[in-house]
Amino acid sequence: MTATRTPLLPYVPVGERPTDPRARFLDLVAAEWVKLRSLRSTWVAYGTTALAVIAFNAGTAHDTYNHWRERTADERAGFLADGIPLQEAFTSNAAMVMMLALGAIGALTITGEYSTGTIRTTFAAVPARGSVMAAKAVVVTAVATAFGALVAGASFAWTQAILDGRGVGVPIGHPGAWRVVLASAFLAPVCALAGLALGTVIRHTAATTTASVVVLLVLPMVLTDGRHWSAVAGHALPYQAWLRLVAVDDAPTTYPWTTGGAWTVYAVWALVSAAVAVTGVRRRDQ
Template sequence: MSTESGLLEPAPRFWDLLAAEWIKLWSLRSIPWFVLLSALAAVGVNANAARAARAHWHSGPPPFTAHGALQEAFSRPAAAWVLLAMGAVGAIAILSEQTTGLLRTTFCAVPARREVMAAKVLVVTAVAAVFGVLTVAASVWCDAAILYGRYTGVPLTDAVALRITAASAVLAPLGALIGLGLGAVIRHSVATMVTLFLLAFILPVSITDRTHLSATLTHALPFNAWYRLTLPIAILHAPYPSTIPGAWLTFAAWAAAPALLVLLTVPRRDQ
């Protein structure tokens, strides 16, 4: 772009794009309150699960006793809520600009569209990752306090404990990327949220694993992959059980696919 003196303005650095995306995300008035209330809701649901476990406690065979407290710290309703809430944040990050025309203005100011979208992906992922880490840390602390004396303690450096906490923390940025990708492709708020609700709540309880095809579809869902990663023991009696490497691969696929959709589809469209 030329200035009055005829000189060319320097191209924006990627750090500037990151700062701009950070400002645009947090300038949405609902985002700070929604993120805070979502974290409190997730921690509260997990704490209630720990309270119920303490009230109905009974000794179980290892390794359930050793990892029982951690398993109670990340309940399935809270996980589904985190997936949906962070998916909503990711969707809002792109839909708010598409519906208001701000994205068109951004592309006029910065013609490097793919770099702009890469900055948006990184900012949304970083915000959701911090959300996931803090939510997991608060849930573990509350769970340990509520279940104190009921379960055998286990350090977070333990392999199974590390897998459970890591999978639960990664679920938040995974949901944000899924929401960002769906919002970029669908470009409609209601349809995007309905799709997120199907992924987080409806499909995981609607598809069984009794046949090979249905088991494949079930294992390919992000929520079911998270649930497999949080199980401390192997699945023995299912006809088509999922595996730990397969669950991590599902996580990786659901993270990579939305990011690629955002980088490849949004810059090619007229906004």
């Protein structure tokens, strides 16, 4: 019986050993998408938020429908002229609910990994932390944008169908309608990215949620248009930018600003939040 000899592998100097190929960015995006869709809590949160937002909007339109006959002739005549159908297409209460929920969901994308310790595994597998966070930001933006579009579109369609029962519903081609829908839809990814950025810096779920509430909702209430510095600071926040974009009239204000400025606030918040999320994990321990 002859023994089989195992062939010897060629010698490779230590400094020349082959390394594993670096993960492609699309692979990181796919991995983050798998993480997100595999969590049942994520879809429960999105689903609950969608139902709450649409219910707030539809409830307001339904209240108008039920009490329509109680309005005076002048109030009925001015309903369309004053742009009330567009105001009820996406109400401020619904916007606040969506901002709170999306900020928390965006934060949990990263704080959840810190709380369970899986972030160590993630960064051990992919040492390029900035690329990992960029992939997270892409997935958060895509899902939140799809969510915002669905909720804003459904809210508009449902509310106008209800109001059309009284002959005061408006089509999507009505002046200002597209702006209301788009502004409400894009508010979702802006708030989700803000939550992601805060979660990257703070790393604790409870503290991040509190900070998100303060930044997204409390500050806009505190900063009023009574003083120039306060008005300018308030205009730089997402909620007041949304209020400007969904305004159906150009009523004079002490410190006016434009819809272009409000869209710019959206863009700056999204870009800065993504940048903070990408750079916030560098040169820090896990």
